[in-house]
Amino acid sequence: MAKNRFRRKHLQYTKRFQSILAGASAQPGYTIPACVEHTGNGNAVIFKSEMDFISRCILDYPSIETGGQLFGFYTESGTPVVLYAIGPGRNANHQAAFFNQDIEYLTRIGAKLKDYFGLHHIGEWHSHHQLGLARPSGHDASTMINTIREKGLGRFLLCIGNCDGISTTLNPFPCNSRDYIAGRWDVIFSDSPIRRPADRLMAEDLVMPRTQAASHRDPNLNNASPSKPMYKTGYWLEEKANNRALRDILAYLQGRNGAGIETVIKLDPESRVHIFSHGVNRRGKGWSEDILFPMGFPERKPVVSRWLDKEVVLMNPVDWIYSGDILKSFIRYYSNL
Numbered sequence: 001m002a003k004n005r006f007r008r009k010h011l012q013y014t015k016r017f018q019s020i021l022a023g024a025s026a027q028p029g030y031t032i033p034a035c036v037e038h039t040g041n042g043n044a045v046i047f048k049s050e051m052d053f054i055s056r057c058i059l060d061y062p063s064i065e066t067g068g069q070l071f072g073f074y075t076e077s078g079t080p081v082v083l084y085a086i087g088p089g090r091n092a093n094h095q096a097a098f099f100n101q102d103i104e105y106l107t108r109i110g111a112k113l114k115d116y117f118g119l120h121h122i123g124e125w126h127s128h129h130q131l132g133l134a135r136p137s138g139h140d141a142s143t144m145i146n147t148i149r150e151k152g153l154g155r156f157l158l159c160i161g162n163c164d165g166i167s168t169t170l171n172p173f174p175c176n177s178r179d180y181i182a183g184r185w186d187v188i189f190s191d192s193p194i195r196r197p198a199d200r201l202m203a204e205d206l207v208m209p210r211t212q213a214a215s216h217r218d219p220n221l222n223n224a225s226p227s228k229p230m231y232k233t234g235y236w237l238e239e240k241a242n243n244r245a246l247r248d249i250l251a252y253l254q255g256r257n258g259a260g261i262e263t264v265i266k267l268d269p270e271s272r273v274h275i276f277s278h279g280v281n282r283r284g285k286g287w288s289e290d291i292l293f294p295m296g297f298p299e300r301k302p303v304v305s306r307w308l309d310k311e312v313v314l315m316n317p318v319d320w321i322y323s324g325d326i327l328k329s330f331i332r333y334y335s336n337l
Contacts, residue, residue: 042183044157044172046082047192051185051221052214055168057087058127058161059211065099066092067126069106070157071119073264080122080157080174083194084113089207099126105207112202116247117194118254118264123157125170157183167215187221193265193273197247231271236297245326246293250275252331253291258282268292285309298322298329304337 050070057066072083088094089105113119158173172183199206216222236242246265253275254263261279268274273293281287285308292303301320306313315337322329 042174042181043186044080044082044174044183045186045188046172047188047190047195048221049191049195050082050085051170051187051216053085053087053195053209054125054159054161054170055214055216056209056211058163058168058170059215060087060209061094061127062163062165064094064096065127066094067099067101067124069101069110069121070123070125070159071110071113072122073120073266074122074155078155078174080155080172082123082157083192084117084119084198085125087207087209105205108205109202112205113194113198115254116201116251117198118250118262119194120262120264123159125159125161127161127163127168164217167217169217193243193267197243232295235271235295236293237273242326246273248327249330252327253277253334261287281308298326301333302330304334 054068057068060066066088068085068087070080070082070085072081074080086106086109088099089102091102091105093100110121156175158175159170160173161168161170163169170185172185174181174183214222231237237246250263250265257263257277257279258281260281261277263275263277266274266276272295275289275291275293277287277289279287288307288310290305292305294300294303299322304315306315318333318336320329320333323332
């Protein structure tokens with residue numbers, strides 16, 4: 001039942017997704033969203049589950065290049081946040097000194113991550129295996145900078161992996177249209193909230209690494225095992241069924257907001273979930289919305305804030321009535337604001 005529902009949702013969003021991504025980069029129907037040119041402070045955020053996934057991919061090819069893509073979002077200060085990583089597709093080209101992704105695989109997986117989870121393609125990673133080169137090569141740097149200029153991306157995250165045969169490293173390099181800088185990871189020692197639901201959704205399409213266990217050269221990464229997102233005790237998303245309700249709310253909002261609005265899930269420093277939307281509405285106005293799911297939800301109401309052309313929008317006073325069905329209660333409340 002769940003697979004059929006996801007397939008129906010995928011068909012529903014296919015045309016909208018292709019129109020959003022018109023003007024493709026590597027292949028018609030797929031492109032990387034343009035961003036304001038800014039590389040932040042050089043830091044990049046990644047969940048431990050995604051660092052482990054990339055390590056396993058690199059260990060699959062210890063003597064030859066491999067790679068993949070990074071999906072997530074940029075914070076307002078320009079910091080990239082990696083929520084989901086993929087590795088090489090079945091038709092990827094692995095050579096001793098270069099790697100080319102299976103573009104059809106990237107397009108298919110990227111479309112689903114965009115449609116169902118609101119994730120952007122924010123970066124690339126590839127390994128220099130045992131070449132000892134832990135920075136972008138001259139070719140890597142020039143190719144990335146030229147692509148950013150040609151596509152008007154503004155910024156992109158390039159990551160370089162290395163392998164000594166038994167363990168791996170991964171270094172981030174935020175890039176803009178002029179240069180790149182050596183960055184630093186801020187690792188969140190838990191599973192990405194996207195990893196498990198996305199893996200289930202795309203089980204028939206994903207190419208998973210053969211290597212079962214990650215091995216990092218940094219002992220701090222090996223000593224910490226991923227866990228579920230560290231919500232406060234009693235937070236509604238501690239229950240698995242409520243995670244499904246959150247995904248259904250996200251899908252509802254994405255369908256309602258239309259093609260000009262990007263809608264994503266974010267975690268705040270207190271590990272509370274927000275659904276944040278931003279873009280241009282059907283009337284051509286700049287539109288933003290932040291929906292906070294507070295402690296005590298669903299008994300307590302979600303906190304909705306909106307801005308139109310950067311001006312605060314006053315909304316109708318609406319009573320929150322929790323009926324026992326989170327999605328239905330949310331739709332009833334939200335549609336009357």
